Amino acid sequence: MYSLLLKDILVQKKQFLYGILLAAVYSFAFSSNNLGGVLTVFVFPYIFVLTAASYEEKNKAEMILISLPIKRSLLVMERYISVFLFAALGAIEYIIVVGVANLVELPIKFSTLTIEPVLIFGLAVYYGIYLPLYFKFGYIKTRWVNFVMFFGLFFGVAGLISAINKYGTNSQVLNSLITFFKNQSNTVVANELIIMALLIYALSYMISVKIYNSREF
Template sequence: MYHLIKKDILMQKKALKLSVLLIIFFTITLSNMGPAGLTVGVLAISYQLVLGASALEDKNKSDVILISLPIKRTTIVLSKYVSIYIYAAYAALGFYLIYLITSLLNLPLDIPFNFSGFIGAIIAVTLFCSIAFPLIFKYGFLKAKMANLFIFFVFVFGGTGLVSYLNKNNKLLMSQDIISFFRNSSDIELLLILAVPLVLILICSYNISLAFYKKREF
């Protein structure tokens, strides 16, 4: 699995260079969004790299070669899911380094980096890829491209709009007890609470992707 992930990374040398510029761009343009800015930024970089690897494989017919090698399809699919968090960690690290640099130099930029934003990024990336990967493993990247692009913009614009709406109308949508619970819970506690449903969603998505991939004809 390590070599499959390494292959995806090495194939994307140009994309990785571009992602550095995108991190700088998102740092400036999303700085006024607070934690949501980090969430959107990490999701966008992860989208670029996760789907970029699938695009290159589709273009080079890599799947045909992979299934002819003594590699289990379970390993191929699992490597894609593991790579999600490698790309997300890479993006988060990029934002964090810029945050440190601007803090040390006292630059007039409000860099959107904090633990709440990172948790939001992990949730967004997990949910997005849990929907995108089954489509890719069933139809291939090119056929699933438009659907995944649509899903991405739904996550970005729909997610930021929903957060803004909830912030303004949370008293109408949730009881005071629930609001108080979330406000008084630490970031670690919230992460642990959300970890269980996220893992279940990820497991379901993995099994669906694997079932599609085993039945797919190349």
């Protein structure tokens, strides 16, 4: 597993320098609402998981990987783990950027990073949907799906929140869901989100293994 993760880092090691720049830009641009860290952590897997997949497809490296004594399920698991590995690397780069900025006392306000359970939930749902499609059709055929999902998520969530705020909600299901969460403590909600994230991710992984086991190269 370590070697598989390592190859995804090594093939794009230069990209981590751009990652630093990205973290700095997000931190500065979203300093007013403290969203820079969250965005960096969410955007990192989008960039790095997809770049790793694109190199794999460009080199047709799956021919080699599948021919090695490795179970296909391990190759699938590596992709699922790499999402959170790159999210963690995003967090580390972000902390370094903000830390250095504080250290040299730049006269600019940078937002700090808070890892919200909703972020982990978001990553699990996002890649839980995308990865089975990727394992079925490969990177090239699914990159537009991913592009649409990514921007759909940002504009969709923002749109939904403003719509709910503006018009309220007439949906009984949604109302009862909001009440359900409002009546619980933050810790309970956090735990529920993490458990749901794990369940969704595990289910998605099982679907991907099934798909990848029958894939031909």
